[in-house]
Amino acid sequence: MLIAVDTNVLFDQIFCEADVMDALDVIGRRLHPRFIVTPTVLHELAFKADDEAECEEDREVAVQVLESLLEWGYEPLNFIPVGHGIVEQIGFKLRSAGVLPDVEENDSYVIAEAALTGCAMLLSSDWHMLDAQQHPQFRPILKGCDVEGDNLVIARPRTIVRQYFNT
Secondary structure: OEEEEOHHHHHHHHOOOHHHHHHHHHHHHHHOOEEEEOHHHHHHHHHHHHOOOOOHHHHHHHHHHHHHHHHHOOEEOOOOHHHHHHHHHHHHHHHHOOOOOOOOHHHHHHHHHHHHHOOOEEEOOOHHHHHHOOOOOHHHHHHHOOOOOOOOEEEOHHHHHHHHOOO
């Protein structure tokens, strides 16, 4: 089973945020998944690590995350160029149907990458992503794009902890 993580989850992991750490623990123990980091999340991290416009703390955290990914057991992914084009098309379909706002281009790509890779779950605290799966066109678009992860669940770490941690 594949589980993707969003940039905000990785930032929270640096600070050992309890809900994220507990969610990763319970998912790891119960499901024994492979945790992946999609190309767009890697690009976001690289941008934050290198961007002079970012605040110093965000730059330092992004560098720490990039240095820690493999140690934490994440598998960074990349797609062949045609895969990036497919991701852009799926993201465009999600945005043009109103599943995500037009300005949330990266969010649409992260969802598309997770679905294209066949992930069962995408961990995120981003409300745009969490709300996207409630849109009536979310699943039909993924199914119509013929991706392996057309049943992708976008879950907030806190929700995972509340539902499953001590049971």
